[in-house]
Amino acid sequence: MRDAMGRLFKELRHEPTEKRVRVVLDGETIVDTTDAVLVWEPRRIVPTYAVPATDLRAEVTEAGEVTPGGPGLLHPGIPFTTHSTAGSSLDIAIGGERRAGAGFRPADPNLRDHVLLDFDAMDQWFEEEEEIHGHPRDPYHRVDSRASTRHVRIEDGGVLLAETNRPTLVFETNLPVRFYLPMEDVVADLTPSDQKTYCPYKGQASYWSTDSRPNVVWSYERPLPDAGPIAELVAFYDDILDVTVDGKLRDRPGGAVVRSLREEFGVES
Incomplete structure (x- = not known):
């Protein structure tokens, strides 16, 4: 199992979840979806949520192409804006408030219709009716x-x-x-x-x-x-x-x- 996990750790990984996921920014619910996907960028220890672009009720602006980089292990102290896979950085705005680099669209055909959101850049996250903090739980973490x-x-x-x-x-x-x-x-x-x-x-x-x-x-x-x-x-x-x-x-x-x-x-x- 450790060998299998090790081989996957340096790859872009994703998995759908049946949880209803809601995101609040500046007092507005900008996401309310049952089609979220958990995404682990290569070498990043904890996952984040990607949501369908059609379920994101905010202004999304391309902020430039991303060149993969960052240190070896992307632990929770490494900011979201450090990406280890190619893609496009996105600014997220609502009501005139802009969060630079708070979104990311990986250059992966399986995720082309989704946007990864910076957990810390949002004001509140909910799974079903329960508020969650820190980052989404990894279903393979015990x-x-x-x-x-x-x-x-x-x-x-x-x-x-x-x-x-x-x-x-x-x-x-x-x-x-x-x-x-x-x-x-x-x-x-x-x-x-x-x-x-x-x-x-x-x-x-x-x-x-x-x-x-x-x-x-x-x-x-x-x-x-x-x-x-x-x-x-x-x-x-x-x-x-x-x-x-x-x-x-x-x-x-x-x-x-x-x-x-x-x-x-x-x-x-």
Whole structure:
């Protein structure tokens, strides 16, 4: 499966969805369709929606041809306007408000009648009656939470931060396992942070800082339904901390995960 996924990763991929998709821009519903298509540009990790041009109720202006480029892995931090396949950049406007490069028409015969829309350039997205955030969910991305009795110890430079025999392990596609702990098993003094992030699979995360590390702990206090088992548990940013599981110190995932993805999909930095 990994080999098959690796071969496809560098290709333009698309798949229809039966979800009703609506898009709001400047208070106007500019898309209301049941014919949306999920599209993954080559080397882009998360999908975006393409909608039939006939279902797009906005002014669309050609903004020039696109030469494929960008870094090896197009993660969610790489802007929509960086494209890895040939096509035409489009400006989207309604009521005099123009969003430059917020649309894209790939030079692919199967998508010639569709327009990809920049998720972040739009004001609201809905699947059926539920608002979605961040980006559309990948139907091939899983998040599995499992209660465990493994002994987990988390330290920062030899200083104990938390220790438990009742973690919940979260296994997420192409990401390292994360260890979620009951707050009662945290011994470090935590200070609430103003930082918030959003995961389309788990929901909005709140953050805490230790005395020496800002925003190193997070929690999904009211997670999305599929992530219910991790509600009010806390996870530590083990990319910079030491995590020992059943007496064995784990490798820090950060750079190793990125390298693994590059090697798995044959993508250079």
